[in-house]
Amino acid sequence: MSPIALCRSLLCAALAACLSACAGNGMGLDQGGRPLPPGGLGGGVLTADFNSIQQNVFTPICTVCHSGSNAPHGLHLDAANSYDQLVGVPSVEQPTILRVAIGDPDGSYIIQKLEGTAAVGARMPFGGPYLTQAQIDQFKSWINAGAANN
Ligand code: HEC
Known part of the structure; x- marks a missing residue:
């Protein structure tokens, strides 16, 4: 040759x-x-616990919009506020649906927004790129297991 x-x-x-x-x-x-950054979204591997969701999704992706005084629908997804504003809290767009309903992923508004099935507004993260189903499944497992703050 x-x-x-x-x-x-x-x-x-x-x-x-x-x-x-x-x-x-x-x-x-x-x-x-x-x-993607090496190893996953926030540099780590997304697992079905709140710390991992915060570090790998909320902080690097969602707080671009969901923080500060203009946070859409008052939903702050920074580490200091996210849990308290999600778990057991009614959504603003669909007040009969909780943002996170413990034990009920499909009935949790955050899942509907991540999967793009919510009746109101856009799929999250707004404008994409969207999470993969495998990533959303980690959210669902966390909610199914009781949506603990750890
Ligand atoms: C580019 C800006 C932007 C990003 C990034 C973003 N959002 Fe949003 N989010 C919005 C806007 C604007 C609305 C209100 C309009 C709508 O729903 O389409 C909203 C609404 C929501 C709502 C409904 C709140 C309620 O109480 O009705 C949820 C839940 C939500 N976002 C979750 C997320 C999550 C989780 C992420 C990260 C994976 C994310 N968003 C990333 C802009 C954003």
Whole structure:
């Protein structure tokens, strides 16, 4: 093989490796196709507990809008406020539905907003990229298990 042909085939192999690794199958990419930080959303692995949800989703993604005096519907998702403003608290858009209803993920407004099934307003995070179903399932497991503050 001539040096040029060898070089071409190496380049091709590298490109093929990248294409298969970066093909938007969820490995390392969010649903908008953008690369995730190493290890997950906030640099860690999202698990079904409140600390992980806070560190990996609320703080890095949601507080861009949900903090400060203009927080939509008064919902602050920074670490100092998020739990108290979610668990057992009626949503503003659908006051008969709690933002987090302990033991009832599908009846929790935050899940409806994350999955895009809420009757009012947009899917969250507003404008995307949206969480994967596997990530939303961690929220659901946390709610099912009692929505503890840890
Ligand atoms: C780019 C700004 C933005 C981001 C980021 C964002 N939101 Fe929102 N959020 C809004 C706006 C604006 C509304 C009100 C309008 C609507 O519902 O479409 C809202 C409404 C909500 C509501 C309804 C509150 C109620 O009481 O009715 C929930 C729940 C919510 N967001 C959760 C989240 C979560 C969880 C995240 C992160 C995964 C997130 N949002 C990220 C802008 C944002």
